[in-house]
Amino acid sequence: MDLTYSPEDLEFRERTRRWFQANTPRQELKSLEERRSWHRTLYEAGYVGMGWPREYGGRDATPMQQAIVADEMARVSAPPTINGLGIGIVGPTIIVHGTEAQKRRYLRKILSAEELWCQLYSEPNAGSDLASLRTRAEDKGDHFEVTGQKIWTSGGLVADWGLLLARTDPRVPKHKGISCFLISTRQPGVEVRPLRQITGGAEFAEVFMTQARVEKSDLIGRLGQGWEIAQTTLSYERGGNSLARVTRYAMAFRQLVEEARVLRRSGRPLLEEPVVRDRLGRMYAELEVQRYAALRVLSALEQGGSPGPASSLTKLSYSEFEKRFYETALEILGPYGQATAGLPASLTFPVVGSSGHGDTWAYAFLWSRAGTIYSGSSEIQKNVIGERVLGLPKEPRADRVKA
Amino acid sequence: MDFTFNADQQLLRDSARAFLDAHCGSALVRALWDDPRGESEAMWKDMAQLGWLGLSLPDTVGGSALGLVETAIVLEELGRAAYPGPYFPTVLAATALNEAGSPAQKHRWLGAIATGGARGTIAFLDTDCSWDPGAVATRATPAARGWTLSGTKRFVPWAHVADVLLVPAQSPDGLSLYLIEPSAPGLGLGALQGMDLGTRWMTLTLDDVPVGDDAIVGARGQGGPLLEKLLRRGAVGAAAEMLGAARRCLDMSVAYAKVREQFGQPIGAFQAIRHKCADMLVEVENAHAATYYAAWAIDAGAPDAMTAASVAKAYVGDAARQVCGEAIQVHGGIGFTWEYDLHLYVKRAKALETMYGDAGYHREMIVRHVTS
Numbered sequence: 001m002d003l004t005y006s007p008e009d010l011e012f013r014e015r016t017r018r019w020f021q022a023n024t025p026r027q028e029l030k031s032l033e034e035r036r037s038w039h040r041t042l043y044e045a046g047y048v049g050m051g052w053p054r055e056y057g058g059r060d061a062t063p064m065q066q067a068i069v070a071d072e073m074a075r076v077s078a079p080p081t082i083n084g085l086g087i088g089i090v091g092p093t094i095i096v097h098g099t100e101a102q103k104r105r106y107l108r109k110i111l112s113a114e115e116l117w118c119q120l121y122s123e124p125n126a127g128s129d130l131a132s133l134r135t136r137a138e139d140k141g142d143h144f145e146v147t148g149q150k151i152w153t154s155g156g157l158v159a160d161w162g163l164l165l166a167r168t169d170p171r172v173p174k175h176k177g178i179s180c181f182l183i184s185t186r187q188p189g190v191e192v193r194p195l196r197q198i199t200g201g202a203e204f205a206e207v208f209m210t211q212a213r214v215e216k217s218d219l220i221g222r223l224g225q226g227w228e229i230a231q232t233t234l235s236y237e238r239g240g241n242s243l244a245r246v247t248r249y250a251m252a253f254r255q256l257v258e259e260a261r262v263l264r265r266s267g268r269p270l271l272e273e274p275v276v277r278d279r280l281g282r283m284y285a286e287l288e289v290q291r292y293a294a295l296r297v298l299s300a301l302e303q304g305g306s307p308g309p310a311s312s313l314t315k316l317s318y319s320e321f322e323k324r325f326y327e328t329a330l331e332i333l334g335p336y337g338q339a340t341a342g343l344p345a346s347l348t349f350p351v352v353g354s355s356g357h358g359d360t361w362a363y364a365f366l367w368s369r370a371g372t373i374y375s376g377s378s379e380i381q382k383n384v385i386g387e388r389v390l391g392l393p394k395e396p397r398a399d400r401v402k403a
Numbered sequence: 404m405d406f407t408f409n410a411d412q413q414l415l416r417d418s419a420r421a422f423l424d425a426h427c428g429s430a431l432v433r434a435l436w437d438d439p440r441g442e443s444e445a446m447w448k449d450m451a452q453l454g455w456l457g458l459s460l461p462d463t464v465g466g467s468a469l470g471l472v473e474t475a476i477v478l479e480e481l482g483r484a485a486y487p488g489p490y491f492p493t494v495l496a497a498t499a500l501n502e503a504g505s506p507a508q509k510h511r512w513l514g515a516i517a518t519g520g521a522r523g524t525i526a527f528l529d530t531d532c533s534w535d536p537g538a539v540a541t542r543a544t545p546a547a548r549g550w551t552l553s554g555t556k557r558f559v560p561w562a563h564v565a566d567v568l569l570v571p572a573q574s575p576d577g578l579s580l581y582l583i584e585p586s587a588p589g590l591g592l593g594a595l596q597g598m599d600l601g602t603r604w605m606t607l608t609l610d611d612v613p614v615g616d617d618a619i620v621g622a623r624g625q626g627g628p629l630l631e632k633l634l635r636r637g638a639v640g641a642a643a644e645m646l647g648a649a650r651r652c653l654d655m656s657v658a659y660a661k662v663r664e665q666f667g668q669p670i671g672a673f674q675a676i677r678h679k680c681a682d683m684l685v686e687v688e689n690a691h692a693a694t695y696y697a698a699w700a701i702d703a704g705a706p707d708a709m710t711a712a713s714v715a716k717a718y719v720g721d722a723a724r725q726v727c728g729e730a731i732q733v734h735g736g737i738g739f740t741w742e743y744d745l746h747l748y749v750k751r752a753k754a755l756e757t758m759y760g761d762a763g764y765h766r767e768m769i770v771r772h773v774t775s
Contacts, residue, residue, distance in 0.1 A: 001472055261774075281768075284769050284770070379674070382677065383678075383681075385681035385684060386681050394672065
């Protein structure tokens with residue numbers, strides 16, 4: 001056991017910190033063009049697609065280096081890259097499963113954010129049971145024709161392209177009849193509508209496809225290989241956000257402590273109330289444990305291991321923790337925790353939520369509800385842990401009986 | 404960044420587990436539960452042979468000069484076996500003497516402890532059971548030749564087998580740790596039985612117990628920082644032992660859920676059980692990270708070592724309580740019987756939850772550190 005950072009990592013962090021101190025925009029980026037321009041600055045500095053192989057424009061960066069960059073960005077609340085799904089999921093999928101022509105056509109423009117991407121997976125009736133998706137892609141000879149509805153499409157409103165899962169063969173068992181495509185969302189057969197969340201914002205969209213066109217050359221892998229490809233896509237999480245996430249919790253915690261010094265109840269600061277102190281102590285202990293667990297994941301990646309199904313443990317643990325964290329913050333703050341506007345400046349604190357941008361406690365609390373639902377709900381993670389980590393027997397499943 | 408055990412640490416863990424599986428099975432644990440002394444002399448000698456008693460002591464006294472990480476590895480395995488005996492109190496007392504003892508004290512005790520010839524313990528608690536060194540109520544009064552100690556110490560682990568007792572007491576100069584031998588006049592011992600019969604607590608009554616100046620461990624009146632240091636190490640050691648007990652409870656639950664059938668299938672196939680087991684695993688893995696991070700931080704002198712020790716004790720205490728409790732639930736009726744072994748591990752974790760500062764104490768310590 002040696003939980004110190006290597007001299008190379010420390011040097012890399014120092015260099016990264018200096019760069020972000022010098023280059024992070026001082027003002028909030030409002031327009032798409034401003035965000036795209038920031039993305040290009042990051043790209044030119046080598047901070048985009050770091051984990052990609054060099055031959056495709058990446059840096060072959062280690063998981064630790066990727067984690068450090070994300071962490072340094074979190075520290076200064078730097079705006080994120082604009083093409084997160086393109087870089088984190090679509091690009092790697094094309095690199096692993098795509099043809100040479102697909103790689104040449106798409107990869108460079110993903111990195112540069114010239115083309116923005118979304119992921120067209122979830123459907124109104126295919127959430128946790130993604131493989132039951134119904135969107136159809138029919139072979140029309142020289143192209144595929146796609147009809148169906150997608151939901152929870154992150155970045156759908158600005159995307160130019162989507163990584164699509166659609167059913168190409170309804171006669172075979174459900175996991176085997178799905179194929180993976182690249183589809184332009186800028187065409188008449190595709191309609192994108194914002195989906196307003198409980199936060200009030202609309203970071204997601206609903207996507208309606210009616211006889212939309214997909215070129216033959218935009219099939220990824222083989223027909224019927226879509227489920228397999230989606231599974232490998234889901235395991236591309238390489239610990240890149242592990243440190244940044246904890247840094248954001250720690251920043252939020254410090255804000256909470258400051259607020260507890262200022263707010264008073266029964267004639268004394270909240271921070272002096274034993275009940276509040278106990279809750280704060282629990283929050284801090286839990287967030288530190290998240291940090292240790294992140295270091296453990298990075299250590300495993302450094303030793304060349306792949307977290308595999310154990311990544312379900314990490315996801316389950318941090319997403320459930322995050323809900324408790326913001327719930328507790330709101331309990332401590334009382335109605336002040338729910339106020340979103342109208343308080344004097346001395347009582348208005350910018351809060352860092354898990355979505356990465358500064359906002360209110362109310363927003364951060366509401367946003368924290370997403371984590372245990374997206375990317376495999378907590379219940380799905382527990383099934384994976386039970387079956388694949390602990391080796392417990394599979395549950396009988398109605399949809400597997402005939403398969 | 405390496406969060407894994409190195410080859411030597413791996414070997415230590417494997418050999419500890421193999422030894423305890425062979426020599427500290429539940430039959431022996433149960434026999435010792437019924438034994439008035441409560442520990443096995445043969446096992447003590449074996450532990451000395453294996454080098455466990457001198458693990459963190461210098462090689463000049465026959466130790467291995469290793470760190471708290473290695474001690475935690477052994478303690479985790481001891482917790483996993485619900486080992487009954489004075490291992491950890493002895494190790495902690497030896498740490499105190501090694502850190503702060505006079506040459507004469509070290510000469511008298513460290514070699515003897517490392518070779519299995521002596522046992523020790525520390526009497527942290529007075530009757531109010533506060534872990535704050537400032538709350539020590541036992542008094543040291545200056546006497547013609549040294550001091551006399553008076554007071555009552557409670558929940559002193561394994562004091563009835565100890566050859567050397569470290570007793571914190573308030574003197575006009577401040578808090579000091581006094582070294583007392585069991586033969587001292589005015590010293591009384593009474594058994595305090597808890598629910599874990601593998602943990603033996605004693606009440607120590609001190610009625611004008613005479614001690615010399617040479618009985619003080621460390622600088623006179625400066626016992627507070629030493630006691631805090633020992634408390635932190637105690638907290639991490641207890642976390643390691645609770646981690647071992649909790650992992651044992653998880654392992655037993657998973658094994659049972661695979662073979663116990665109801666409604667025509669193993670209960671582990673039901674999400675109600677499977678999801679409990681997944682939650683338990685999350686807690687156990689987080690407890691592992693918390694325990695070994697803290698042990699490493701103390702060994703490495705990391706700036707956050709103090710907080711990390713409190714985080715470990717607070718987090719692992721809560722985690723062990725949840726995991727052990729759910730283990731009983733997963734087992735159902737059999738988990739509620741005396742005959743089934745589960746309660747040996749459940750009770751070990753339970754006893755340690757309260758020792759070296761409970762979760763509430765350590766959460767307060769955390770808040771003090773991070774808001775000061």
